[in-house]
Amino acid sequence: MKILVGVKRVVDYNVRIQVKPDGSGVATDGVKMSMNPFDEIAIEEALRLKEAGVAEEVIAVTIGSKSSQEQLRTALAMGADRAIHVETDEDVQPLTGARVLQAICDKELPKIVLLGKQAIDDDNNQTAQMLAALSHWPQATFASKIDIEGEVATVIREVDAGLETLSVDLPAVISADLRLNEPRYVKLPDIMKAKRKPIDVMTIEQLGVEQAAAVKIIKTSAPAKRQAGIKVETVDELVAALKEKGLVK
Amino acid sequence: MSRVLIIAEHDGEQLNGSTARAVSCAIDLGLDGIDIVVLAAQGDRVAEQAASIANVDKVLLVQNVLNEQAVSALLAPQIEALASEYSHLLAPSTTFGKDLAPRVAAHLGVPQISDIMRVESARVFDRPVYAGNAVITVEAPEGVVVGTVRTASYPVAPNGGSASIEKREVNVDLPSHTRFVSVSTGAGEERPDLQAAPIVVSGGRGVGSEEKFNVIYSLADKLGAAVGASRAAVDAGFIPNDHQVGQTGKIIAPELYMAFGISGAIQHLAGIKDAGTIVAINKDADAPIFEVADFGLVGDLFQIIPELEKALG
Numbered sequence: 001m002k003i004l005v006g007v008k009r010v011v012d013y014n015v016r017i018q019v020k021p022d023g024s025g026v027a028t029d030g031v032k033m034s035m036n037p038f039d040e041i042a043i044e045e046a047l048r049l050k051e052a053g054v055a056e057e058v059i060a061v062t063i064g065s066k067s068s069q070e071q072l073r074t075a076l077a078m079g080a081d082r083a084i085h086v087e088t089d090e091d092v093q094p095l096t097g098a099r100v101l102q103a104i105c106d107k108e109l110p111k112i113v114l115l116g117k118q119a120i121d122d123d124n125n126q127t128a129q130m131l132a133a134l135s136h137w138p139q140a141t142f143a144s145k146i147d148i149e150g151e152v153a154t155v156i157r158e159v160d161a162g163l164e165t166l167s168v169d170l171p172a173v174i175s176a177d178l179r180l181n182e183p184r185y186v187k188l189p190d191i192m193k194a195k196r197k198p199i200d201v202m203t204i205e206q207l208g209v210e211q212a213a214a215v216k217i218i219k220t221s222a223p224a225k226r227q228a229g230i231k232v233e234t235v236d237e238l239v240a241a242l243k244e245k246g247l248v249k
Numbered sequence: 250m251s252r253v254l255i256i257a258e259h260d261g262e263q264l265n266g267s268t269a270r271a272v273s274c275a276i277d278l279g280l281d282g283i284d285i286v287v288l289a290a291q292g293d294r295v296a297e298q299a300a301s302i303a304n305v306d307k308v309l310l311v312q313n314v315l316n317e318q319a320v321s322a323l324l325a326p327q328i329e330a331l332a333s334e335y336s337h338l339l340a341p342s343t344t345f346g347k348d349l350a351p352r353v354a355a356h357l358g359v360p361q362i363s364d365i366m367r368v369e370s371a372r373v374f375d376r377p378v379y380a381g382n383a384v385i386t387v388e389a390p391e392g393v394v395v396g397t398v399r400t401a402s403y404p405v406a407p408n409g410g411s412a413s414i415e416k417r418e419v420n421v422d423l424p425s426h427t428r429f430v431s432v433s434t435g436a437g438e439e440r441p442d443l444q445a446a447p448i449v450v451s452g453g454r455g456v457g458s459e460e461k462f463n464v465i466y467s468l469a470d471k472l473g474a475a476v477g478a479s480r481a482a483v484d485a486g487f488i489p490n491d492h493q494v495g496q497t498g499k500i501i502a503p504e505l506y507m508a509f510g511i512s513g514a515i516q517h518l519a520g521i522k523d524a525g526t527i528v529a530i531n532k533d534a535d536a537p538i539f540e541v542a543d544f545g546l547v548g549d550l551f552q553i554i555p556e557l558e559k560a561l562g
Contacts (some may be wrong), residue, residue, distance in 0.1 A: 129351035229543035
């Protein structure tokens, strides 16, 4: 069984986001870039399925600029067997991204596609669902536990009501939530070894994918800021303030 | 003719409050009509609740035993069959809507707008990115607009409407590849719903353990509040995941949010920035939560909570 895992290069989790004064986006020059944390969890899960003997091969895919290969190298260093880089300098939105992944699925025939539930830059939370829709496959989003038995995946999902269990036939698309696992740290020898693993580079056009109509980003602005209030010294002071606002009786 | 169809979230008996928040967003679109679709096994009660929301014109009730549970792979083809009558499809940006709306959009060949927080015009919206640290204004391309509504940005639309309820047969093949098995909800079901409650009392890593979380429950019960938690508290196993507040948990907008032992990571703050009043209690005077709190009190939550309960009578 092959598992295909999506990887996206994003502004690192710990970077304090700065909106550019001209409203054209957020500052990325000289900013640390990393693999989307949810994608790291997806890679980790695929590797664990391989280590458990469920999967034979883990393939990492990214869609993005040349520098996205850094994130593919990280995936390879974690233990992915090989990587596919769909190279583009354009901003690829979820529907086009899903079409690209579908085209790769048509060639690679994975049984499971594991994606992060959302990228921490655009926060769309769409690509897994869209890929499943286009492929007419099941989807199990926001996964916190995955069990594979034969051609069926049992997935526990983190939903607003609690934990939902779905049973889906393979092939299926599964999106990873935070508590699915804790990704491993990459060791130096693995980074060296990863340099010898193959990365297959192709373009969206070569895959024969038609780009979807895009959502136009008109401007980027800083969010309305909450002003810090006051520090109170005692509980009585706090309760008096809340009573004055009519928030407690 | 431009109309919006809102996909109702419900549990078979009760309409989820997020649906009425989506109606508030739909009103801002300024279209010719607002309809709600209830996909259910029976759903008569849910349809009645939807029909009583003011400004709703029509409720479509699609009954099918396979709609007993909300499974997106089964709901999506039914919604697509109704989509041709509409210019806009909206769902709440809850785990229900986030799972479903992209599947519908992809089948319709259109992008999806996530977490609409402001409507500028029928095709132009504001939405948060980077965990709410930036806001983008976006314009949907031609074709049906499919979006999810950031529920914390919209009030629950009031009742007082009397929409007609229309039963619809939708004849589409539904896949058998996805089967609902079960859902387990965390403790505290007798407490108010986290996403609807006017007061939320929340605990973080500073609470220390599952047992010690009882002090949070105790204060919440005193105030008739819902109970929330930071990701750290959920990860540590102090409290089940459905209590998590933040970017990857629930985004809430209560009138009063009280954070105990929560440092205030960016991802947590993203979930509470629409709260009316934020109260923070933390031992660490430099905790980032104090930068957004209306009232901050530095101290030990285990001393402060009993004092609070006493002061509240």
